[in-house]
Amino acid sequence: MWGDIIIAFALAFITAFVITPYTMKLAKKVGAIDIPNERRINKKPMPRLGGIAVISGFVVSVIYLLITMSIENTIDLNGEEQYYIKLIGFFIGVIVLGVTCFIDDSKSIPAVVKLAGQIIAAVIVAFAGVRIENFYFLDNKIVFSEWFSYAITIIWIVGITNAINLIDGLDGLSSGISLIACLSLLIIFSLNDASIITIILITALAGAIIGFLPYNFNPAKTFIGDTGSNFLGYSLAVISILGVAKTYTAIVIIAPLIVLFIPIFDTLFAIVRRMIKGKSIKAILSPDKGHLHHRIMAKGYTQKQAVLILYSISTIFGMFAIILLESGIWKAISFAIIIIAIGAIGYKDLFAIKDEKEEQK
Numbered sequence: 001m002w003g004d005i006i007i008a009f010a011l012a013f014i015t016a017f018v019i020t021p022y023t024m025k026l027a028k029k030v031g032a033i034d035i036p037n038e039r040r041i042n043k044k045p046m047p048r049l050g051g052i053a054v055i056s057g058f059v060v061s062v063i064y065l066l067i068t069m070s071i072e073n074t075i076d077l078n079g080e081e082q083y084y085i086k087l088i089g090f091f092i093g094v095i096v097l098g099v100t101c102f103i104d105d106s107k108s109i110p111a112v113v114k115l116a117g118q119i120i121a122a123v124i125v126a127f128a129g130v131r132i133e134n135f136y137f138l139d140n141k142i143v144f145s146e147w148f149s150y151a152i153t154i155i156w157i158v159g160i161t162n163a164i165n166l167i168d169g170l171d172g173l174s175s176g177i178s179l180i181a182c183l184s185l186l187i188i189f190s191l192n193d194a195s196i197i198t199i200i201l202i203t204a205l206a207g208a209i210i211g212f213l214p215y216n217f218n219p220a221k222t223f224i225g226d227t228g229s230n231f232l233g234y235s236l237a238v239i240s241i242l243g244v245a246k247t248y249t250a251i252v253i254i255a256p257l258i259v260l261f262i263p264i265f266d267t268l269f270a271i272v273r274r275m276i277k278g279k280s281i282k283a284i285l286s287p288d289k290g291h292l293h294h295r296i297m298a299k300g301y302t303q304k305q306a307v308l309i310l311y312s313i314s315t316i317f318g319m320f321a322i323i324l325l326e327s328g329i330w331k332a333i334s335f336a337i338i339i340i341a342i343g344a345i346g347y348k349d350l351f352a353i354k355d356e357k358e359e360q361k
Helices: 002-030 051-071 083-106 111-127 146-166 173-191 196-216 225-243 250-259 261-278 281-285 292-298 303-327 329-360
Strands: 134-137 140-143
Touching (some): 083 225, 146 261, 173 196, 173 250, 261 292
Antiparallel strands (some): 134 140
């Protein structure tokens, strides 16, 4: 198993790392360039098709392992779980989303059209068998009806897809937070004895992101674009469902919610903020500068500092979910309290240092 996990990571990493420079050339040819404006943080035009490299790394790694492991009979795609149908649905969704977002990155399309692409991809994978079928409330297992299972699954996939897309506002932010989510989910899946297929998927996704990050971290040479951020959100949403599909523990089922808390919170806050400001549901699709990263930078922090702050918070939530699963709620809560206390002290020191720099200017 470990050999396959190493291959999943290495092959995805190498492929994404090698292909990224070619996506930069492709972006210039097709006009997929991010032009600075009043909403953009970047100060110069930037190619934004890096997501193609991430998708390529992931697909090459996963397809290779699915073929070789099937030949070796170390996985059964035709078994009770019918993984081959689920994976076909997953990859068809990737194609739908990838084509839609590639057009958006290159030519720009209305937000409603992109949302339609996200919904179509979510519907395809849900009807392929990847569904949220139950939940726990006060230790009572609640089994969803079929229609509600489809509905909540589609909402989850579209929601997480948009959450990662909306937080993609600074160099390396969406890719870094997605990487932290991947590593956290990998540990959670391993502790929960998730299927090897799920572990391969999340490992390959992590490897592809790491292969791309050297080009995307501040100062970025390329952006991941809507093609990449939508792929990351969609993949995290689908893989998280597969990873807890056979779980009968409430903590494991809610773990993905905790791991992805930052993008989920940022999205929900954006929806409420835009509806209040625009006084209509249509206003939800209107971009603004009220996201968490914008607010942190408004406090005087640099782009790199804002990204590292959000990385740190995401890591804390990931660790909280892992501790909650492995050691229980009391240890997780006590860990969170200590981290918050230490963070509060560090927060004051950071502001003190920042104020000193401003005075020197």
